[in-house]
Amino acid sequence: MLKGILSVLLVLVTLSSAIGKPDKTTPKKEKRIPQTLSRGWGDQLIWAQTYEEALFWSRSKNKPLMVIFHLEDCPHSQALKKAFAEDKEIQKLVDDDFVILNLVYETTDKHLSPDGQYVPRILFVDPSMTVRADITGRYANRLYAYEPADMKLLLSNMQRSLKFLKTEL
Amino acid sequence: MLKGILSVLLVLVTLSSAIGKPDKTTPKKEKRIPQTLSRGWGDQLIWAQTYEEALFWSRSKNKPLMVIFHLEDCPHSQALKKAFAEDKEIQKLVDDDFVILNLVYETTDKHLSPDGQYVPRILFVDPSMTVRADITGRYANRLYAYEPADMKLLLSNMQRSLKFLKTEL
Numbered sequence: 593m594l595k596g597i598l599s600v601l602l603v604l605v606t607l608s609s610a611i612g613k614p615d616k617t618t619p620k621k622e623k624r625i626p627q628t629l630s631r632g633w634g635d636q637l638i639w640a641q642t643y644e645e646a647l648f649w650s651r652s653k654n655k656p657l658m659v660i661f662h663l664e665d666c667p668h669s670q671a672l673k674k675a676f677a678e679d680k681e682i683q684k685l686v687d688d689d690f691v692i693l694n695l696v697y698e699t700t701d702k703h704l705s706p707d708g709q710y711v712p713r714i715l716f717v718d719p720s721m722t723v724r725a726d727i728t729g730r731y732a733n734r735l736y737a738y739e740p741a742d743m744k745l746l747l748s749n750m751q752r753s754l755k756f757l758k759t760e761l
Numbered sequence: 762m763l764k765g766i767l768s769v770l771l772v773l774v775t776l777s778s779a780i781g782k783p784d785k786t787t788p789k790k791e792k793r794i795p796q797t798l799s800r801g802w803g804d805q806l807i808w809a810q811t812y813e814e815a816l817f818w819s820r821s822k823n824k825p826l827m828v829i830f831h832l833e834d835c836p837h838s839q840a841l842k843k844a845f846a847e848d849k850e851i852q853k854l855v856d857d858d859f860v861i862l863n864l865v866y867e868t869t870d871k872h873l874s875p876d877g878q879y880v881p882r883i884l885f886v887d888p889s890m891t892v893r894a895d896i897t898g899r900y901a902n903r904l905y906a907y908e909p910a911d912m913k914l915l916l917s918n919m920q921r922s923l924k925f926l927k928t929e930l
Binding site for chain 1: 807867
């Protein structure tokens with residue numbers, strides 16, 4: 593009789609742990625949308641994944657590198673992203689003449705934060721791997737910040753980085 | 762008369778350069794498929810983009826990090842990717858207990874290439890940021906290489922990295 597109770601108990605324990613397991617580990621995830629490298633900054637562009645990869649491409653293609661630091665849940669980043677992704681002239685120039693990278697985490701290279709680590713900020717790097725700290729936006733307190741209204745300035749800065757490329761290299 | 766010929770010439774030159782431009786710059790690209798961070802190794806997983814990001818997640822979530830080095834056009838990488846992506850047990854364990862990163866370029870951290878830079882290779886890193894060079898595959902000449910037939914070994918290595926986590930930290 594005791595043996596019988598024990599077996600029933602054992603079955604119950606086994607059952608409950610079998611039932612319990614799926615409950616614990618499957619808060620039924622909905623199907624996730626695969627993350628893209630573009631993160632919405634231009635799905636049609638070819639994005640580098642890491643800074644090392646971007647530097648390699650920049651050197652081997654002799655194209656300047658544009659690094660965009662941003663955060664997914666920062667409204668300023670989101671607004672700039674929208675303007676950047678919708679600006680056909682910028683998207684075309686990037687596609688033709690730039691290596692492009694967007695990062696939500698800082699790199700270990702301090703040269704990429706000449707006046708601090710904030711988002712959004714955009715830095716240009718020459719194929720010689722020199723960070724172009726001289727190419728800045730319009731804000732004195734955050735030299736590498738851009739707003740949606742600054743697309744023309746960003747475009748002219750992109751052209752500047754290409755111009756230097758031709759005259760200096 | 763000369764003036765007339767000159768104007769005609771000028772119009773022709775303008776025309777031809779206007780016609781020439783689109784021809785040169787629009788070798789009509791087909792619409793590109795946005796690049797994914799998963800690169801086919803598991804679209805449903807949450808992938809880190811860079812090694813810095815992965816280390817940050819590993820520390821803050823106290824989960825071991827799995828780094829997969831591969832190349833898009835390497836047949837061994839492709840075969841391993843297929844086996845990895847299709848292995849439900851591995852995908853679930855990664856999703857529950859690991860931070861995951863796949864890279865097609867080497868990092869600057871030499872600890873991630875204890876016996877050289879080859880693909881495919883898989884390395885485990887503890888949340889304490891220690892590369893677990895002791896967790897190896899079955900090939901003496903390439904300690905961190907895996908083949909599609911090694912999925913059981915990879916799974917047990919994953920479990921090993923979790924076990925050490927519990928006993929050591």
